[in-house]
Amino acid sequence: RIMPLVLKEIASSEATNRRNAAFCVGELCKNGGEPAV
Incomplete structure (x- = not known):
């Protein structure tokens, strides 16, 4: 559920968003993967 937003941020041309x-x-990852939302 979170990943699409993360991918959108990574795809952004703005270094800050990346x-x-x-x-x-x-x-x-540090918290053991994607939490159940």
């Missing part, structure tokens, strides 16, 4: 998306992905 950095934010990478941070979010890192947090998800």
